[in-house]
Amino acid sequence: MADDIVAVTRTGPLRDARDLIELATSEEAVGELLRRGLDWLTRVVRFDLATLFLLREGKLVSVAARGPLASEKVRRHELKLTDFPTLGQALETRRARAFTQEDHAHGDGDPFDGVLDLPPGHSCMVVPLCAGERCYGLLTLDRTECETYPQAVVDLVEVYGQMLATSLQQAEQKSTFEVLHRREHEHARLLESQLGGDEVGVLETSRSPAVRELALRGRQVAETDTPVLLLGETGTGKERLARAVHRWSARAEGPFVTLNCAAIPAGLLESELFGHVKGAFTGATRDRAGRFQMAHGGTLFLDEVGELPVELQAKLLRALQEKTFEPVGSDRTVRSDARILAATHVDLQQAIAQRRFREDLYYRLSVFPLRLPPLRERLEDLPQLCAFLLAELAKRTGRRGMKVTADGIARLAAYDWPGNIRELANALERATILSRKPELGAESFDLPLRTPGTKAEPLPPSPLPEGAVPTLEEVQRQHILRVLALTQGRIYGPGGAAALLGLKPSTLQSRMKKLGIARLEQYVARIPQEES
Structure with missing residues (x-):
């Protein structure tokens, strides 16, 4: 027995168990876990071949081997469970077993027949790898000496087999969790895309130079954690731009949390932002995380920040500067690493002059302002x-x-x-x-041609006498003039008269000349040099 058990310290198995558990919950692959599991066996028991078999569709498939007898042929070895009932019995009983010379003579035969030339009666041990309700496979130990492993050695290796199986179970659970996490993340991204749209593509493929420049600046600031203030009229797409900045940033895999400061009653805004503890106020029946905590590691978008109550602005400023806050009803400081994007259509400079918005908060939010042009x-x-x-x-x-x-x-x-x-x-x-x-x-589309206070350019009067039937050329002439008026005289480019009429600009100009539309300066805005 002394020759079979390698000297180990009392803390050895505990240290090995800790190492395996840490490895199972790390980023290492299962193959590395199995390799390490065989490596520490060399410190426990003597063997010439240690082989790990995993169960796959009724077969035991070799996945790792150690020892002087290990070879590529051993590492590719497979066994059908139906051909080796004693191995199946070991899995059913979940108990390790040392084989005797009689077992080799009258049992299933040696699992390595045809692969290794081992003498009859050689030392052999089978250890099931089972944890919970699952059996993952077998560990086999072989020595060329013709003697049986002592029971004390079998019991010790059985404990190590259980440790290895537990580590495999944790690695499998971690892998399953990661798959579920990825699926949930992709599902969330799909829902976000359905709700918010593909704002990135719309911004970067815009035909407006101003919008393309805005997208370029948004990409530049997205690489930092600098707060961004999104400005523009109502309905210009400030939340879409905020989502784009989030997707362009290193926090794209993190949460994107929104809060409309104008849609929440003033008395509940602090709780919405920073959360509350049970009993903080009437109706607070449990602890509840706020938007800052939800956005940890991601982005918090504060829409209509200009509507935030003045008394709450100081607490928001501290959360921005120190990334810490206290939930309502608690004296415990909570830290949150959330990137802040804010939006408003309010003139904050005017709000500062009217003492409705803190100047120090404005300067903190407006480090990098982005203004969206109106439609x-x-x-x-x-x-x-x-x-x-x-x-x-x-x-x-x-x-x-x-x-x-x-x-x-x-x-x-x-x-x-x-x-x-x-x-x-x-x-x-x-x-x-x-x-x-x-x-x-x-x-x-039932829309007025112009908003109140503005009027469209009138079309030139028709030269036809009242009641006369227009010719085809006159119909074409009036139609072209109407389209020119609608596009404010623009001929070239997307949305220009040529594009709307389905003609090339040169073709449209030739037709205009033929139809007597010669004084273009009356109806047509001058074309920028880069569009000609």
Whole structure:
């Protein structure tokens, strides 16, 4: 027995167990876990071959081997359980067993017959690897000496087999958890994409130079943890830009948490931001995490931050500066690593002058301001925005294949859009509900040509006498003039008259000349040099 057991300290098995558990919960692969499991066996028992078999579809498949007799042939060895009932019995009883010379002579035969030339009666041990309700496989130990492993050695190696099986179980559970986590994360990303849309693509493929420059600056600041203040009129897409900055950042895999400061009653805002403990106020029946804690490791988007009560602004400033806060009703300091993005359509400078907004909080939030242009300043994006918003609507309404025609785009371009992209989305949704066909033309949109206080350029009077039937050329002339008026004289580029009419700019200009539309300066804005 003294020759069979390698000298170990009393703390050896405990240290090995701790090492295996740490390895099972680390980033190492299962193969590394098995390799280490065989390595520490060399400190416990003598063997010429230690082989690890894992159960796979009714077979025992060798996955690792150690010792002088280990070879590539051994590492590729497979056993059918139906051919070795004694191995199946060891798995059923979950007990380690040392084989005797009689077992070799009258039992199932040696598992390594045809692979190794081991003498009859050689030392052999089988150790099941079982944990919980699962058996993962077997560990076999072989020596060329013709003697039986003592029971004390078998009992010791059985304990190590249980430790290794427990480590395999934890590694498997960790792997399963990671798969579930990835699936949940992908599901969350899919839901976020369905709710918020593909804002990244819309920004970076914009036809507006101002929007493309905005996307470039957003990418630059996304690489830092600097607070960003998003400015712009209501409905310009500030939350979409915030989501884009989050996706561009190193925190993209973290949570994106939003809070509309104007939608929560003032008395509940502090609890929403910083959480509360049980009993902090009437109705606080349990501890509840706030948005700052939820956004730990990710991004917290504070929409309509200009509506935040003055008394709460000081606590927000401290949370921004120190990344710490106390939940309502608690004196315990909580730390949260959340990147802050804030948005408002309020003139914060005016709010500061009226003492409705703290100046120090403004300077903390506005380190890197990004201003979104209103829709009326990026009308060249109308075709792309319509296609994008209709695709979003299709996910909710099921009305797929809807598109806005050239006349429809021209009709939309003749409106000032005080509600910006949000109002455009509402107009498109209303049109898809009322339209019986997939094409949304000018008649699908019941919109005023201009907002109150502005008026469209009048079309030139028709030269035809009243009651006369117009010729085809006169109809074409009036139609071209109407489109020029709707596009404010723009011919070139996306959203220009040529694109809406489905013509090349040169073809349109030739037709205009033929139809007598010569004084372009009356109806057509001058074309920028880069578009010519």
